[in-house]
Amino acid sequence: MEKSKRWDRYTFLGFDPVLELTCRDGLLKITSGTTIEQQVEHPGEAIRKILAENKSPKLPGMPTFTGGLVGYFAYDYIKYAEPKLKLEKGDADSFQDVDLMLFDKVIAFDNFRQKIILIVNMKTGALEQEYYKAQLELEKLVNLIRNGKPAPEQPLKLKTDFKPAFSKEAYCEMVEKGKRYIREGDIFQVVLSNQLEAEMEGSLLDARGGHESMIVLIDNYDSFSYNLYQLIGSIRPDIPVIRAVSMKQDHELKRWDASEADYLLLDAGSGGTGHTFDHTLIKQVGAIQKPWFLAGGMRAENVREAIQKFHPFGVDCSSGVETEGLKDPVKIRRIIENVRNPFP
Numbered sequence: 131m132e133k134s135k136r137w138d139r140y141t142f143l144g145f146d147p148v149l150e151l152t153c154r155d156g157l158l159k160i161t162s163g164t165t166i167e168q169q170v171e172h173p174g175e176a177i178r179k180i181l182a183e184n185k186s187p188k189l190p191g192m193p194t195f196t197g198g199l200v201g202y203f204a205y206d207y208i209k210y211a212e213p214k215l216k217l218e219k220g221d222a223d224s225f226q227d228v229d230l231m232l233f234d235k236v237i238a239f240d241n242f243r244q245k246i247i248l249i250v251n252m253k254t255g256a257l258e259q260e261y262y263k264a265q266l267e268l269e270k271l272v273n274l275i276r277n278g279k280p281a282p283e284q285p286l287k288l289k290t291d292f293k294p295a296f297s298k299e300a301y302c303e304m305v306e307k308g309k310r311y312i313r314e315g316d317i318f319q320v321v322l323s324n325q326l327e328a329e330m331e332g333s334l335l336d337a338r339g340g341h342e343s344m345i346v347l348i349d350n351y352d353s354f355s356y357n358l359y360q361l362i363g364s365i366r367p368d369i370p371v372i373r374a375v376s377m378k379q380d381h382e383l384k385r386w387d388a389s390e391a392d393y394l395l396l397d398a399g400s401g402g403t404g405h406t407f408d409h410t411l412i413k414q415v416g417a418i419q420k421p422w423f424l425a426g427g428m429r430a431e432n433v434r435e436a437i438q439k440f441h442p443f444g445v446d447c448s449s450g451v452e453t454e455g456l457k458d459p460v461k462i463r464r465i466i467e468n469v470r471n472p473f474p
Contacts, residue, residue, distance in 0.1 A: 139242055140193045144200050144233035145271070151176065151199075152226045172210040173228055184232060186251055193238040197251045201230035235267060237275070248272065284333040292326040318459075372423065377407040387419055394418065395446055398426035406432075412440055430464035437472040445469060 149162040153173040160166045160176065170176065177199070186197035207227045209215045234251040250267045252260040296304065301324050308320040373391030375383055377398060386394055398407040406427035412418070424436055425446035433445055451461040 139240065140195070141239040141241060142193070142195050143237040143239075144231065145235040145237055147231035147233050149180070149232035151180065151201075151228070151230045151232075153228050154224075154226045174210065177228075177230065180232060184234070184251075186234075193236075193240070193247060193249070195236065195238070196249050197234050197236050199230045199232055201228070203228050235271065237271065246275065248275075284331075286330060286332040286334065289329040289331060292328045295325040295327070374425075377411055377426070383411065383418070391420065393443065394420050394422040395425055396422060397446070409436070409440070428465070430461060430468050433465055434468040434472050437469065 149160065151161075151173070152159045153170070156169050156171065158168050158170045158173050158176055181199065184198065188196070204225050204227050206225075209227070236249040238247040238249060239245075240247060248268055248271045250264045250271070252264040254260070294301070301322070304322055308317075308322060311317045311320065371391050372393040372395050373386050373389065374395045374397055375386045377383065377396050383394070383396065396407070396412070398405045421443035423444045423446045424440060424442040427450060428436065428445050428447040429450035433447070433450075436442070437445070447465060451458055451465055453461065
């Protein structure tokens with residue numbers, strides 16, 4: 131868990147799925163050795179049937195996940211409950227509406243005890259035979275971990291530039307349409323996206339943790355309608371950038387005020403903690419040359435005083451407008467009112 135700097139207890143690796151279920155535009159496919167296809171109104175019935183036939187037990191002292199269905203439900207899955215939405219994809223290369231794999235073998239790593247736990251599920255019909263098969267599978271897993279050869283590395287390489295699904299003009303029209311719906315009271319929120327696609331070769335696993343993919347995305351920033359980017363890392367695109375600064379010592383602020391960043395965002399640490407930092411550090415530095423945003427524990431109760439004291443370019447708030455982890459419309463309205471009228 132990045133914000134709290136804590137590890138989750140277990141890391142799970144599903145191994146050798148025994149079944150895969152996919153559905154796109156009502157075409158259900160179940161693959162287990164052979165593939166069965168059928169047109170359905172809703173794939174939920176097939177999913178419930180698989181779950182009922184493959185229940186993995188919960189045992190004391192065992193990891194929280196010991197086997198079952200793993201995968202994703204796409205946003206378009208809602209069309210099976212709301213068919214009036216008319217969300218047929220048409221594009222055979224697009225994401226499935228749902229894609230689930232059934233795992234009866236699991237490799238679980240206990241991050242707390244630093245131990246690997248191997249799990250193999252078995253049917254309860256012919257107990258002695260199934261138990262023997264499960265033992266063989268466990269031996270195979272042990273041998274794989276101890277003696278298995280690493281897969282060859284496949285560096286990720288992009289063969290084309292990223293292309294957005296919508297042009298800037300079409301996307302902006304979607305934004306305006308969403309605004310109209312909000313003003314008219316039909317909706318209170320809309321999350322728009324503009325899918326980017328590019329041809330590639332190699333493994334997507336090579337994109338983990340590095341900056342190359344982020345650099346490629348930023349190189350295509352003309353496809354986006356943003357005016358500013360918050361930079362967390364060491365890369366520098368040729369667009370206005372907000373540099374997040376952890377306000378622990380005043381020399382940090384001095385260093386970034388002299389950097390190439392266009393704006394600074396002063397925060398207490400990793401962000402989203404709801405904690406304020408020592409605001410006397412701002413006074414000690416003196417006049418900040420760059421436009422800057424004040425973040426860290428900003429709420430309706432303290433934002434007006436902060437603006438009066440420090441005159442920031444803007445304020446950044448997240449957890450300060452939440453109630454029980456969710457954005458609170460009342461708190462949002464209050465903080466906006468105080469930001470717009472800092473000098474009553």
